[in-house]
Amino acid sequence: MGYNWEKKDWPNFSYSIAGIEQQLYQFTEMIGEVTGVLKSLPDSVREETKYEMLISEAIKTSEIEGEFFSREDVMSSVKNNLGLGEKMWFVRDKRASAITDLLIHVKHNFQDELSVAELWNWHEILFRDAKGLRIGVWREGTSPMQVVSGAIGKEEVHFEAPDSKKVPAEMKQFVAWFNDTAPNKRKVIIDPIVRAAIAHLYFESIHPFEDGNGRIGRALAEKALSQTLGRPVLLSLSKSIEANKTAYYNALKEAQQKNEISNWLSYFTTLTLNAQREAQELIDFTLRKTIFFDDFRYRLNDRQLKVVKRMFEAGPTGFEGGMTAKKYMGIAKTSKATATRDLQELLDLDVFSYIGESRAMKYDIRAVYAIAFYPSTEVIKEVGELKKTLKNKIGNYGSCDAEAHITISQLFASDRELDAVKNCLRNWSANQKPFEVRFNEIKKYDNGxxxxxxxxxxxxxxxxxxxxxxxxxTIREFYHTKVPHMSIGRKLSAEHIQTAFNMLPNVDFTFRCDCISLRKLKGKFFERIEDFVFLDQPIHEQETQLFNL
Known part of the structure; x- marks a missing residue:
């Protein structure tokens, strides 16, 4: 059957975007939204988000290739490169510095034209401390360059790249294509994802270096995205790839069999959208983290700050397994007695909450909660059907699987603070009477x-x-809903919103609000954990003054 580079139509890739046009447009909309959100954030939050994304990309692009760096080494490398701090941070594994320096170099120079010399420079940055490897030049030799998996004697060849003698000519052609398809050039590819997908596939199919082709190929994809958009992208393709490497290698293997690449574009579009959604989640998480440290930065000692920061470094998914006295001792480099005392102080300050009991005692940072009203079971079901109809048409989207609700606010709370919140809601509910509301119009906000x-x-x-x-x-809330509404979807593109308006029926829901609910963030989703029931007497229109204003 042969490989793509052996075909007569190489490298004239053909494709159709008919099935992915909405997703391509959605990505552009999401990029605009992220840019707008970042501009509205304090400088410290904006820089922290970029910093965390760099760390994630450096770690994940290396893990895909079987290299595992400590987060501490990567963090130190980023700090050294960006000049953060008054000293040079010690980096134990020099390879961590190399990949970090490469990513920052690519990001800072995304607008520059590509050249053979620049690609060699990338290779030299990546392998500057390597031994026994030809650095900063194309591969040579007569041995075939193969992508292989499996044990010795049972190897499976997934792909074989062009002979090394062909590499110089192939890469000269690739560099010309990359520059010619840039914005305002004669063969411009307008869509950033399409250009990035082709660039990555094209480069990986040539496989021009002895080593490092995957990492440099992913850096090229990011350069293509940034160039086409006209600004550095804030996402980690490698993190999305590493989450399902099998799907990535299968898609790449299929794409390298021919030069009709519609399926590859579909895969790469989904991959990039997932990476952008994760970037949005990171922004939300970083903002919550910043608010947390605003509250506690000057109330914790250096050991406690170090441990709490380490826990936040785990990102939106949380610190796996919770904090224990043993882990605390290791991170803070302190004795068991001091660790026990520090942990108790963190509990007393409502920074930590208990998870587990006795010998299995574990701790976690205050959780995120939300306060909301829920409609009746019938309305929840009907709104769910609306979401299902839209999901079947446009695919997964923000809030597509969430139960209908009316968010009031979000807040951090430890176990003790949570008891205070529950008491507030319980006392508040005791003074309220059930009331009837009507939701009867589908609308949109400019944020999607x-x-x-x-x-x-x-x-x-x-x-x-x-x-x-x-x-x-009485607990500080970090988010208030200004106008009551029930979300159907969040972070939708303008095209998806128009699709929803065209296909969804008119709505008219009337239901009785007879309780207020507390929700807890678990992973990426909120879970309803407790309801606080109102007095069981209906309230009439003229009785609205009974609310505690």
Whole structure:
């Protein structure tokens, strides 16, 4: 059957974007939204997000190739490269410095034209401390360059690259293609994902170096995205690839069999969208982390700060297994007695909460909670059907699987603070009576949120109710809903929103609010954990003044 580079039509890739046009447009919309959000954030949060994304990309692009660096080494490398701090940080594994320096170099010089000399420079940066490897030149020799898996004697050849004698000519052609397809050039490829996908596949199919082709190929994909968009992208393709390497290698293997690459573009588009969603989650997490440290930075000792920072470094998924006295001793380099005392102080300060009991005692950072109203079971089901209809049309999207609800606020809370929050909600609910509301119009916000809006009277009643809740909650809330609404979807593209308006039916939901609910963030999703029931007497329109304002 042969490989793509052996075909007569190499490297004239053909493809159709008919099945992915909406996703391509959605990516552009998401990029715009992330850029807008970053601009609105404090400088410290914006830089922290970029810093965390660099660390993630450096670690994950190396793990794909079987190299595992400590987060501490990568962090130190980033700090050294960016000049963060008054001293040079010690890096135990020099390979961590190399991959970090390469990624930062690519990001800082994304607008520059590509050249053979620049690719050789990338290779020299990546392998500057390597021994026994030809660095900064194309591969040579008569042995075939093969991508192989399996045990010795049972190897499976997935792909064989062109003979090394052909590499100089192939790479000269590749560099010309890359530059000719850049913005404002004669063969411009307008869509950033399409150009990045082809660049990555094209480069990997030539496999021009003895080693490092995967890492440099992924850096090229990022350069193509950034160049086409006109600004550095904030995402980690490698993190999305590493999450499902089998899918990546299968898609690449299939694409390297022919030069019709529609399936490869479809895979790469989904991959890039996932990477962008993870970037949005990182921004949200970094903002929550910043608020946390604003509250506690000057109330913790150096050991405690070091441990808490280490736990936050685990990212949105959380610190695996929780913190224990033994882990604390290792991270803080302290005795068991001091670790025990520090942990107790963190509990007393409501920084940590217990998870587990007795000998299995573990601790975690205060959890994220949300306060919300839920509609009736029937309305939850009907809104769920609306979301399912839209999901079947446009694919997965933000909030597509979440139960219908009306968010009031979000907050951090330790176990003790959680008891205080519950008491506030319990006391508040004791003074409320059930009331009826009507949601009867689908609307949108400019940030890509599609929602069902209440009528004028219900808006007034719910707004008064939400304002009352804010006044009664004694724990600092880091997010307030300004206008009551039930989300259908979040972070949707303009095209997807228009699709929703065209296909979703008119809505008219009337339901009784008879409780307020507490939700807890578990992983990426909130889970309803407790309801606080109102007094069981209906309230009439003229009785809205009974709310605690």
């Amino acid at each position: 949120t599609l929602f069902i809006a209440p009528d004028e009277h219900s808006t007034a009643v719910l707004s008064a109710c939400m304002k009352s809740v804010h006044k009664n909650i």
